[in-house]
Amino acid sequence: MSIKIEVKDLIKIYGSEPRKALSLLRQGYSREEILEMTGQMVGLGGISFEVSEGEIFVLIGLSGSGKSTALRCINGLIRLTSGSVVVDGHHIEDMSDKELRRFRGENMAMVFQHFAVLPNRTVLDNVAFGLEIKSIPLEERYRRATEALRMVKLETWRDRYPDELSGGMKQRVGLARALVMNTSILLMDEPFSALDALIRTDMEDELLNLQQEIRKTIIFVTHDLDEALHLGDRIAVMRDGRIEQIGTAEEILSNPANEYVSKFLRKVDVSKVLTAGDVARRPEEILRLTEGPRSAKLKMDTVGVDYLFVTDRSQKLKGIVTMDDILQLIAQGSRSITDAIKEVNTIDKMATLQDVYPLLANVRGVVAVLDEKGRFLGMLTRADVISRLAERGSNATATA
Amino acid sequence: MQPLLPKIPLGDAIEWLVDWLRINVAPLFDAIRWVLGGVSDILTNIIQFFPPLVLIALLGLLIWLISTRRQAILAVLGLLLIYDLNLWRPFTNTFVLIIVAVLLSLIIAIPAGIWMTRSRWAEGTIKPILDFMQTMPAMIYLIPAVFFFGIGMVPGIIATIIFAIPPPVRLTYLGITQVEKEFKEMALAFGASGRQVLTKIELPLSLPSLMAGVNQCIMLAMSMVVIAGMIGAPGLGTNVYRALGRIDIASGVEAGLAVVIFAMILDSASRALGSREQSMAVRLVSRWQRRRRERAAKSVELPVAAEENS
Ligand SMILES: Nc1ncnc2c1ncn2[C@@H]1O[C@H](COP(=O)(O)OP(=O)(O)O)[C@@H](O)[C@H]1O
Ligand SMILES: [Mg+2]
Numbered sequence A: 001m002s003i004k005i006e007v008k009d010l011i012k013i014y015g016s017e018p019r020k021a022l023s024l025l026r027q028g029y030s031r032e033e034i035l036e037m038t039g040q041m042v043g044l045g046g047i048s049f050e051v052s053e054g055e056i057f058v059l060i061g062l063s064g065s066g067k068s069t070a071l072r073c074i075n076g077l078i079r080l081t082s083g084s085v086v087v088d089g090h091h092i093e094d095m096s097d098k099e100l101r102r103f104r105g106e107n108m109a110m111v112f113q114h115f116a117v118l119p120n121r122t123v124l125d126n127v128a129f130g131l132e133i134k135s136i137p138l139e140e141r142y143r144r145a146t147e148a149l150r151m152v153k154l155e156t157w158r159d160r161y162p163d164e165l166s167g168g169m170k171q172r173v174g175l176a177r178a179l180v181m182n183t184s185i186l187l188m189d190e191p192f193s194a195l196d197a198l199i200r201t202d203m204e205d206e207l208l209n210l211q212q213e214i215r216k217t218i219i220f221v222t223h224d225l226d227e228a229l230h231l232g233d234r235i236a237v238m239r240d241g242r243i244e245q246i247g248t249a250e251e252i253l254s255n256p257a258n259e260y261v262s263k264f265l266r267k268v269d270v271s272k273v274l275t276a277g278d279v280a281r282r283p284e285e286i287l288r289l290t291e292g293p294r295s296a297k298l299k300m301d302t303v304g305v306d307y308l309f310v311t312d313r314s315q316k317l318k319g320i321v322t323m324d325d326i327l328q329l330i331a332q333g334s335r336s337i338t339d340a341i342k343e344v345n346t347i348d349k350m351a352t353l354q355d356v357y358p359l360l361a362n363v364r365g366v367v368a369v370l371d372e373k374g375r376f377l378g379m380l381t382r383a384d385v386i387s388r389l390a391e392r393g394s395n396a397t398a399t400a
Numbered sequence B: 001m002q003p004l005l006p007k008i009p010l011g012d013a014i015e016w017l018v019d020w021l022r023i024n025v026a027p028l029f030d031a032i033r034w035v036l037g038g039v040s041d042i043l044t045n046i047i048q049f050f051p052p053l054v055l056i057a058l059l060g061l062l063i064w065l066i067s068t069r070r071q072a073i074l075a076v077l078g079l080l081l082i083y084d085l086n087l088w089r090p091f092t093n094t095f096v097l098i099i100v101a102v103l104l105s106l107i108i109a110i111p112a113g114i115w116m117t118r119s120r121w122a123e124g125t126i127k128p129i130l131d132f133m134q135t136m137p138a139m140i141y142l143i144p145a146v147f148f149f150g151i152g153m154v155p156g157i158i159a160t161i162i163f164a165i166p167p168p169v170r171l172t173y174l175g176i177t178q179v180e181k182e183f184k185e186m187a188l189a190f191g192a193s194g195r196q197v198l199t200k201i202e203l204p205l206s207l208p209s210l211m212a213g214v215n216q217c218i219m220l221a222m223s224m225v226v227i228a229g230m231i232g233a234p235g236l237g238t239n240v241y242r243a244l245g246r247i248d249i250a251s252g253v254e255a256g257l258a259v260v261i262f263a264m265i266l267d268s269a270s271r272a273l274g275s276r277e278q279s280m281a282v283r284l285v286s287r288w289q290r291r292r293r294e295r296a297a298k299s300v301e302l303p304v305a306a307e308e309n310s
Helices: A018-026 A031-038 A067-074 A097-107 A123-127 A129-133 A138-151 A167-179 A197-214 A225-231 A249-254 A259-265 A293-303 A323-332 A353-361 A382-392 A394-399 B010-024 B026-049 B052-066 B069-084 B088-118 B120-135 B138-149 B153-164 B166-177 B181-189 B194-205 B207-223 B225-230 B236-246 B249-274 B280-309
Strands: A003-014 A041-052 A056-061 A082-087 A108-111 A185-189 A217-222 A234-239 A242-247 A307-311 A317-322 A346-348 A366-370 A376-381
Touching (some): A003 A018, A003 A217, A018 A031, A018 A041, A031 A041, A041 A067, A041 A234, A041 A242, A067 A082, A067 A185, A067 A217, A097 A108, A108 A167, A108 B181, A123 A138, A123 A167, A129 A138, A129 A167, A129 B194, A138 A167, A138 B280, A167 A197, A217 A225, A225 A249, A234 A249, A234 A259, A242 A249, A242 A259, A249 A259, A293 A307, A293 A323, A307 A376, A317 A323, A317 A366, A346 A353, A353 A382, A376 A382, B010 B026, B069 B088, B069 B249, B088 B120, B088 B153, B088 B207, B088 B225, B088 B236, B088 B249, B120 B166, B138 B153, B138 B225, B153 B166, B153 B207, B153 B225, B166 B207, B194 B207, B207 B225, B225 B236, B236 B249
Parallel strands (some): A056 A217, A056 A234, A108 A185, A185 A217, A346 A366
Antiparallel strands (some): A003 A041, A003 A082, A307 A317, A366 A376
């Protein structure tokens, strides 16, 4: 996939005298020290990342970590102090104000935390705002705006005023206003933070659905880890104007770069994030359908377990056999294990651990994890799940 | 008795300054006098060209358009009373003075208010000037007005402008600074220029505040009417002032009543302009806009419906 946005050594210093602060920053002074010495605020202390086309790239961090600044340096609402931002091969930092305005209008649309839906305009005229700025003829403006409203399922509200809308609906207006611009890049600054948790999750799902269709390059800012893990193809964890770690949700969860990141992660409810596939464990021995009872007993004895999963030649799961049943087959002199195979609970590898809990309530507390073709990937026991949750999500599970 | 300290010759200094200005900046004052005098003469002639009853009907219609029918009827009754009291001529003079003074005030005040939001320097300079202007008693404004423009309509207009200008400046500034930052940022993010931010975001969103400024400006201008009469600006104020001098209660009360009626009409009309629900003009415009939008939207419906069927 091609690189859409490239941010390199991006530094932003707020204040009238960035020069001195910049040189102190390069000498390795911290944000606090620089603030104290020069009175200049380091918004971004040098961050680099690349965003691929069609990717959802999440910037996450506590309030004040520089997320909004980073986003605004990308569309030039804030002029960077040093470094470079390249969008589609164009250097943002080299553009004049006028060029930037044009470029922004054609390439990047933005969605705002508090919606920024104008109270004096109807829903339709709000959505058409960006087109109005570009002096698109009225008819086309409304045609496109109506289409965008349909994408966010708000077309019946188009003649209403924002004060009749709920928060979630207002943000859909904000989203439609961005979509209607037909830009390849979408910048979203904590778009769902002002919404109730329940609506937020809905909006996230809707965004993901929409993204299947529109395939935009999205930079999504949030301070909510669940949201980041849910949405992000890749995630950058920010702190005090720097990036601590970049990676996929799985990479960051399973391998936090430092103490700060792992501390940050402790806030997540891991059960909602990790999938069965992430945690599944391959048993040391698996029984083939063609093998006999004696071979089954041998395998169980060597590994020290009292059950085995049975698969056929194409790795499809057939079920489970237990030691008791196998011993009975041997006593009967049977050659085949087919009669001893019992059903076992199965789950798709994409299911979250949350979905696994109820299935673990069977006698042995074991679940088989299958891939999308029904092949056996591995197993999960109650102990596996609990230990995995205890590993990181201690806070979350304690309260859950 | 000898005073403790010698008197500082402040008055002398100012007199000297005024004289200096009068001599050296005379062409400017002449130009202003010529333009303002000309404009108000023309306006007065136009207004007096209409028979009073016709003008009353027209004003009633105008108020009906921007406000409610009730207000229009009240205004017509009030104007008829003024006509009946034989005060029509001074009324037209006052009318012109108010129109010219208020329009000029707004033409200066609104850009000044906008400028204050754009420039630290303007903000720092204009604010203390406004404070100073607002602490001065209204009479004081007559002094420079008379010195530079003599007596008559023009100094009346000037004094009225100086008196009425601070509120619209302040309220423009206040209205714009109270527009949420996110709205402006949104407009910029969608490629708006500074001017588009002003016309599409800041001014529309600060409209209530702007209109409050217009209302205050009109009301302050009205309150200057009598004082302007003292320096020979023709109008109802002159009648009041003259009646005061002669202790003529009857005509004093009549002229005063006319001033009050006119003030009430202006107040309700300018309020109506500011409020969205009341104004007929707003309703007309929004209906027209809706039509336009519906027509535009109709052209949208067809292809989309086809798409949904397929
Ligand atoms: N206009 C500004 N002037 C000075 N400091 C600012 C300005 N904007 C943001 N900052 C500072 O820069 C830091 C990063 O801010 P921001 O990017 O808004 O963080 P976030 O969006 O992650 O909360 C904060 O400490 C903030 O106080
Ligand atoms: Mg922010």
